Amino acid sequence: MSLSGRVAFVTGASQGIGRGCALKLATTxxxxxxxxxxxxxxxxxxxxxxxxxxxxxAFALDVTDEEQVKSAIKAAxxxxxxxxxxVNNAGITRDQLVLRMKRADWDAVLQTNLTSAYLxxxxxxxxxxxxxWGRIINIASVFGQMGQAGQANYSASxxxxxGLTMAIARELGSRNITCNAVAPGFIETAMTxxxxxxxxxxxxxxxxxxxxxxxxxxxxxxxxxxSDDASYITGHVLNVNGGMLMG
Numbered sequence: 001m002s003l004s005g006r007v008a009f010v011t012g013a014s015q016g017i018g019r020g021c022a023l024k025l026a027t028t029x030x031x032x033x034x035x036x037x038x039x040x041x042x043x044x045x046x047x048x049x050x051x052x053x054x055x056x057x058a059f060a061l062d063v064t065d066e067e068q069v070k071s072a073i074k075a076a077x078x079x080x081x082x083x084x085x086x087v088n089n090a091g092i093t094r095d096q097l098v099l100r101m102k103r104a105d106w107d108a109v110l111q112t113n114l115t116s117a118y119l120x121x122x123x124x125x126x127x128x129x130x131x132x133w134g135r136i137i138n139i140a141s142v143f144g145q146m147g148q149a150g151q152a153n154y155s156a157s158x159x160x161x162x163g164l165t166m167a168i169a170r171e172l173g174s175r176n177i178t179c180n181a182v183a184p185g186f187i188e189t190a191m192t193x194x195x196x197x198x199x200x201x202x203x204x205x206x207x208x209x210x211x212x213x214x215x216x217x218x219x220x221x222x223x224x225x226x227s228d229d230a231s232y233i234t235g236h237v238l239n240v241n242g243g244m245l246m247g
Contacts, residue, residue: 004029012090014041016189020215063116113157134177169235185241208243
């Protein structure tokens, strides 16, 4: 499964799943444009990729800012010549019961997790249409499929990503551009490390495989969907949840 000659743009790449995806795509041969707000962490990631013989460049980016999205993707295309693969991974949580949830926390999560994906897709589509080849991969969540108390905003944003995935798959399929989603379950990241060990142990017991996932588990699925091996898969939601949700 080689991505040699391909160029990927990964949002939320400074840590967690996004970082894991960038590393995996680089090891399979893709040049990677890594984007996030934390320039220092991005620089460290680029150094790690280039030190291993890969190609990467960092682009500081707030995905909720349309002008920054346009500028970053334009700069990435200027540097690498094109974008073949887009991984919409940037995401945040602002958890609260719906009765107490502030409008600002609803808006922030929807803008970061869902609207940003629309903005990025809009900006990379021209490049993909020109070459009649593209892979768009949206990082959704098991909670966008089954809901989660205290995460009405997060669950809604991830369910929205799944709907967006299917719509884009229908719009762009005739141009050899696929659009799929990966729906992780409980993954060990900075977002989940604040949860107590007792909570994690309880969660693991509810997962048939008996363990929480790693960013690498998700990255492997993303690399597959980005490859030619997945050329006849589009509009699909690939569950990476250890069996937490089936069917």
